[in-house]
Amino acid sequence: MHKSLVSITDYSKQEILSILESARDFEANPNRKTLDGKVIATLFFEPSTRTRLSFETAVVRLGGSIIGFSDAATSSSVKGETLNDTIHMVSCYADAIVMRHPLEGAARYAAEVSPVPIVNAGDGANQHPSQTLLDLYSILKTQGTLENLTICMVGDLKYGRTVHSLIQAMSHFNPTFKFIAPDELRLPEEYRVFCRQKGIPFTESRELNDNFNDADILYMTRVQKERFLDQIEYERVKNVYTLCNDMLAASKSNLKILHPLPRVNEISMDVDKNEKAYYFQQAQNGLYVRQAIVSKVLGLIE
Amino acid sequence: MEKELKVAALRNGTVIDHIPAVKLFQVVSILQLKNSHYPITIGNNLESKHIGTKGIIKIADRILSDDETGKIALIAPNATINIIKEYKVVEKRPLVPADEVHDLVYCANPVCITNHQPVPTNFYVLKEDGQVKLKCRYCEREFLREEIKLKKK
Numbered sequence A: 001m002h003k004s005l006v007s008i009t010d011y012s013k014q015e016i017l018s019i020l021e022s023a024r025d026f027e028a029n030p031n032r033k034t035l036d037g038k039v040i041a042t043l044f045f046e047p048s049t050r051t052r053l054s055f056e057t058a059v060v061r062l063g064g065s066i067i068g069f070s071d072a073a074t075s076s077s078v079k080g081e082t083l084n085d086t087i088h089m090v091s092c093y094a095d096a097i098v099m100r101h102p103l104e105g106a107a108r109y110a111a112e113v114s115p116v117p118i119v120n121a122g123d124g125a126n127q128h129p130s131q132t133l134l135d136l137y138s139i140l141k142t143q144g145t146l147e148n149l150t151i152c153m154v155g156d157l158k159y160g161r162t163v164h165s166l167i168q169a170m171s172h173f174n175p176t177f178k179f180i181a182p183d184e185l186r187l188p189e190e191y192r193v194f195c196r197q198k199g200i201p202f203t204e205s206r207e208l209n210d211n212f213n214d215a216d217i218l219y220m221t222r223v224q225k226e227r228f229l230d231q232i233e234y235e236r237v238k239n240v241y242t243l244c245n246d247m248l249a250a251s252k253s254n255l256k257i258l259h260p261l262p263r264v265n266e267i268s269m270d271v272d273k274n275e276k277a278y279y280f281q282q283a284q285n286g287l288y289v290r291q292a293i294v295s296k297v298l299g300l301i302e
Numbered sequence B: 001m002e003k004e005l006k007v008a009a010l011r012n013g014t015v016i017d018h019i020p021a022v023k024l025f026q027v028v029s030i031l032q033l034k035n036s037h038y039p040i041t042i043g044n045n046l047e048s049k050h051i052g053t054k055g056i057i058k059i060a061d062r063i064l065s066d067d068e069t070g071k072i073a074l075i076a077p078n079a080t081i082n083i084i085k086e087y088k089v090v091e092k093r094p095l096v097p098a099d100e101v102h103d104l105v106y107c108a109n110p111v112c113i114t115n116h117q118p119v120p121t122n123f124y125v126l127k128e129d130g131q132v133k134l135k136c137r138y139c140e141r142e143f144l145r146e147e148i149k150l151k152k153k
C-alpha cells in the first residue's frame, strides 16, 4: 500500500524535495491523463471551498474523477456513522481519499483504518500538509532555493497551524526565523524548544514596523478576533499588524510576501500591486503541489 | 500508639510501596486488581516520612511485567517496586516509563478524535530534560503527566 500524507513530518527532506520537483513538472504541463480511470474521493466533514476546489481541479486536470461531499450535513456522519465506517464504505469506490475534518487526529486515524491512501486536507487546528508544501513550493520558486533563508513570520503564531508546520518543514534547510506576534499570540514554547534543539537561530519581537528588512520571506497570517479576551487589545493589535505598502520601502529586493489566505486586514490592499506581493500566485501554486501529492500517494511518481 | 498497619509478610510476589495516597486506586486500576484472583493486600493513607500519606499494595505469587511497571511509572513515578522471593527482596524494579501507552489514558485535548469516536488512545512517551510528556498519536499534542486522566476500565 502507498503511504498516506497526514502530517508534514511524515515526509523526509528528500521526499519534500521530490514533491516540489514534480510540482514544477506539473506546472509546466498541468493537463495530462495520468489519473485516467482513477476515482478520488473528497470527503469534507467541514466546508472549505478553497481547499476542496484546489484538490478537485488538480485531479480533474489529470483526467481523474471526483466523488464525495463538501459538508458533513450532506453526509451520513450526521446520522451517526463512525469515521471508520465512512472510510471503509468510501474506499470501496475510490482509489484515494482527500479528507478534511473538524476533529484533530481524524486524518491519522483514517489513515490507520483505510485500505486506500489518505491525504489530509486539514484536521482541525492540527495539520494541513498540502498548505505547507505549497508554501515551500512558493518559497523555492521565488528564491531559487530553500537553503539559508531568513523567514519572518507575523501574526497568530500561537494557533496558526500553517506557521507551526512551516517551521517543522523549513528546519531541514538551515533557516533563520524572525517571529513577530503580540504576547497573546506568541509562538508556543514547544516550537521555541524545537528550534533550539535543531540549532535554528531565531528572534522574537512584538512590533512589525520594519523588523523584516533583512528577511527573504514575509509570512503573514490572519489575526482572528476570537483569539482575544480583550477587544480593545484586539483593535490595537489589528492596526499594528497591518502591512502597508510604504512599510516595504527598505525591504530586500528578493523579498516575497506570503499569506495562506483568506486575508482579513493583515495586508492592506495597496500592497497587492507591489511585485513583492505573492499571495495570489501562492494559492495558484497549490494546484500543482496537490497534483504532485495525489500522484505520489497513488504511487504514480516516486 | 502504634499507627503502622500490620500486613502479613509476603513470601513470594510484588510489593509496590510509596504510592501517593491519591494515586493508590489508579494503580489498582492499572493493574486490574479488581479481577485478580491472587491474594492482595492494599493499604492506604498510611503515614510516610517522605510523601505525607502513602499507599501500599502487596500481591502474592505474582511478578509484575515490565509493561505494568512502565504504566505505574507514569502515574506514580516515585513509588518503589520490590520483587519478593522467600521473604527476601530479590529485585528492586526501576520505574522506567513505558515508551508507548495504549488505551490507558484519555487525550486531554477536547477536540481530539479519540474523545469523539470509538478510537482507542495511543501515546508516545517523551522523556526530555528529566520531564515526562505524552504525545497523542492522533492530534499530535503533548501533555504533562499531571494533565492526563486514566481511562476507567
Ligand SMILES: [Zn+2]
Residues within 6 Å of the ligand: A105, B107, B108, B109, B112, B113, B114, B136, B137, B138, B139, B140, B141
Ligand atoms: Zn489526542
